Amino acid sequence: MVFHQDDSTSATKPAAKGMLHLFRVRNFVLLFSGQTISIIGDALYAVALPWLILTNGGNAQELGIVLAAYGIPRAASMLVGGWLSDHLRPRQVMLIADAVRLLLMAVLAALALEGHPTLWQLCAIAVPLGAFSGAFTPASMSIVPDTLDSEDLQAGNGLMMASMQGASLVGSAVAGVVVAAFSAGMALAIDAATFLVSAFSLVLMRTTPRVTASTQDAAPSEEEKPAASFQEQIGFWQYLGSSRLIQTNLLFFVVSSLIAGGLIEVALPALVHGPMHGGASNYGAILASWGAGALGGSIFAGTLGKRKHKGMLVLLGGLIVSVMIALLPIGGVYGAMACMLIGGIANSGITVLLFTAIQLSIPSHLMGRIMGLLMFSSLGMYPLSVALAGILSNQFGPALLFPVGGLVLGLAILFCMTQKAMRDI
Missing domain, CATH: 1.20.1250.20 (MFS general substrate transporter like domains)
Known part of the structure; x- marks a missing residue:
């Protein structure tokens, strides 16, 4: 790496x-x-x-x-x-x-x-x-x-x-x-x-x-050699404790996992079936809109190349996703499809940019463990998320969960904006 x-x-x-x-x-x-x-x-x-x-x-x-x-x-x-x-x-x-x-x-x-x-x-x-x-x-x-x-x-x-x-x-x-x-x-x-x-x-x-850094770099300077050697020798817990980028993303992934799973798997079908008076085909069309947007966003992000200020692009994309989540119940099925399409583009684009930056920052001998921890934080909250969404949907209705979820996600993005490690991606 x-x-x-x-x-x-x-x-x-x-x-x-x-x-x-x-x-x-x-x-x-x-x-x-x-x-x-x-x-x-x-x-x-x-x-x-x-x-x-x-x-x-x-x-x-x-x-x-x-x-x-x-x-x-x-x-x-x-x-x-x-x-x-x-x-x-x-x-x-x-x-x-x-x-x-x-x-x-x-x-x-x-x-x-x-x-x-x-x-x-x-x-x-x-x-x-x-x-x-x-x-x-x-x-x-x-x-x-x-x-x-x-x-x-x-x-x-x-x-x-x-x-x-x-x-x-x-x-x-x-x-x-x-x-x-x-x-x-x-x-x-x-x-x-x-x-x-x-x-x-x-x-x-x-x-x-x-x-590794030592095998990839053709001729590191004398100043660079100690840093490369340190990267090769650093332990898992030492790296985790010193990397603000990984720490910030672990927190962000936990928050987004708590929100996304329940909203998509529980609140969205309840919203379509209930307040929107739609059927399974409408639910499928809304999910397909997200998939289509994600496909386009992935390709777009892959073609950006070595652009500056990618960190701000990631954070701006996160805010767009949070706004689309909050607005999803407004406008019926077609409004939800539009929100999912835009949100899918932004989410997939920031995922490509963010994971590339993370992969480039991780020492190669720790790549699997750090990725495993990030994936666990991203997917491990799923059971709790769907359980909470089911309870809250029954108590307050599914529509309310989207603006609340969008607000929480937006606050998490704003916190990420305060972290220099995120802004400097």
Whole structure:
């Protein structure tokens, strides 16, 4: 990971020529292709599992139990996955996780195709499936800096996020067709096959030495050598205690996680079904608007290149997201679609810029653990968020949660603006 780029080195090294330039990097092409296929499979699973449960005598409570059996170990295993990424390398962790999930998904597909899997069977598969998915997440966030040079990292993150959003949209549409035309079991079988594709793409990637400040910088000055050596030797807790950038983002991710999960998963469908008098198609259209915006925002952020004042762009984008959340109940379904579209553009753009800055700041030997901690703070609050949103929606109505959530998020952004480490990104 590059912490300093010597002027003479950067002068001789060609700049990244847009996002398409990255498709000449063999390892990145393999990673991009495999993960795109895998995300399509994830979308198939997200549609097929609820349909499997609800059409085989199950109810919303049983669906919630299975989702909890998946979600809790997923959050808990992110920290372990980060530690493993630093000790086994991200590619190995991803490969192991894909192989295990391939087997688990194949068993689930077989149970679905043969008959009616019971609740305990679904939970027995959901627990390890969630655990290995959680371990996979920080590894997948750590492998891009191992694959690309620092000058291409922002464009690479933009492409990976654009792939995630586009594949999710395509996968959701394909899932509906497959489940309707065949069965939920067939969709799950296809998901299992996507894990095989992802694992095969990882196997084909060439092993590269982990990039560090000392190996990347051609000729560091005498003043730079002690700093580079310190970065290589610093421990996890020492780095965490000294990095204001990571500390600030940990707090921000916890706040945003508490707000986002409950608003999207609980308050939004309640708002559409209740005050907006809409149906499932309206809810889907609103979510699709966010996905479309996120796709565009990812591509835009990836093409920005080495612009100044990215920190202020990140913070401004965060304020735009908070305003869109607050305004979402106003204007009915179409107003909500517009808010989600704009919010998706801003959120995805700031995510690419922010994670690129974070990745460039983390010593390479700590990349997995720090990413695991950030992912845990981002996703670990999900169970509490949805529970709070359910209680508050019943007490005060879903519409009130959006301006309150937007206000809390806005205050968190304003706090981030007071931190020099954020402004200097």
